[in-house]
Amino acid sequence: MASQNPTDSTLPEKNLILVIDDDEIMRLSCEQILCKAGCRVETFGKGHDGIRRLREVRPSLLLVDIKMPELDGFEVINIVRKLDPDLVIVVITGYATIETAVDAMKAGAYDFLPKPFTPSELRMIVNRGIERWHLIKETQRLRREKEEVERRFITLVSHQLKTPLIAVKQYLDVMFFSLQSQLPEKAVEWITRSQVRLGEMLALIQDWLALSKIDRGCYCDRTANTNLSTIVDDIIQDQRQLPSAAALTFSVALPPGLPPVKGDRVSIGMLVSNLIGNAIKYNRPGGSVSIRAISGEKGVTLEISDTGIGIPEECIPQLFQEFYRVQTKQTQDIPGTGLGLVICNRIVTELGGSIEIRSREGQGTAILVNLPVAELQAEAQLGAALEAKSGESK
């Protein structure tokens, strides 16, 4: 930006400026002055024409007259703000009152140019506006760059942390598997403890990585959609093979034709697998895990309930706090990072849904997750409804 060094007479090249003014002489003189200064200029006599063009190009600056027939300057600003929030808008008016200036600024204009103005005044104000536009763009670029560096840093650090732990755990796992019968009892016991502790550490890094990705907004894809039935089936198949799930019965009741929910497979998978994992972990031998879903007006509600140890009432409000774990005699030997439900809550929030915990100590827990229906689906349903309606009226 500084390298372009825009001065009064020379403006940065290739800056596209749009002029919307119903006065032809005004349009022509603006075009002449700004073209001479090295800008590309497009002029429009009507607000609608200018707005149409704004849907196709991304100019640096918009000069707009306030008083115009049909669509006036304020209306143009309102629409343009939504189309391109970064566009710098300069208002031109013959009614140079403080009130109009304030109103234009409030509506989102950056500067104000009273008529009549000299070529030099126009260049100066356009110049300032373009500088402002470049500043906005530069700030955005730097912010994106910073976010990208941070994101990579987190991924890389977690990989660096995991690699040595994996190597150590792999040695122990293979040693335990191959040499168990030759090892003294104490060694077997200590290796087992080391494996557990390393597993906890790895799970913690994994969860921490997921959490920082969610917080940075680079985990959940809100534009994707996911079929809950497939995910639930896959995860149940996967998790019921766990040793802790051996003595449990599973029941899954997902109605056919359940609409896809908003969110990508990875986020939804993480959510569902954490919840089913908890229902298994905090269960009791001979207990059950049941998964149901209903589709309603407010999206799809997935209920994952268990007949496990339940949660003391006073602990429920704290379950979404990072690293919080219910400390009772029954939970002390169950491994966990204290981040699982935090992750679930953040994913659901990111996707615009809600999560509710119902539990009775000693009886079991039910987690209800409400997820918005995928937009495509919602649109299709709306389309179908409209079609049906128009069919009826015929």
Next chain:
Amino acid sequence: MSESKKVLIIDDDRDFVNAIESLLQDSGYQVRSAFNGREGLHLAKTLRPDLILLDVMMTERTEGFFMLQEARRIPELRQTPVIVISSIYADQPIFRVSPEAGWLPANLFLPKPLDPARLLAEVRRLTDATCSPVTQAAGGRRES
């Protein structure tokens, strides 16, 4: 039994390779190892292994993905069973369930660290198969 089956391990962590090599050798496999994708591809061409264990995230970040795609273009490696191993996707339960096939033409995905019993069972299953189940469309087998 699979005494003479050849397994190639491609992973940049020598300690990890050491542990897995020992496990597989004890079970009667001939094991060779490579520590990067290029070396691995070269060894795969000359060795013609019965199975490849491939880490996706080596020094060059996603080297394994490219190595695997490259290997699938070589006629004699097109049908070689490949188990992709990684710690990066271990936090994504979906990868534990069914590895995506289209972009990752592997037979199986296993998270690191590997469960020895599970690894041996899968290696035995994949090397015993008379014809490899990898096809363009269904590269990802379900793990169950």
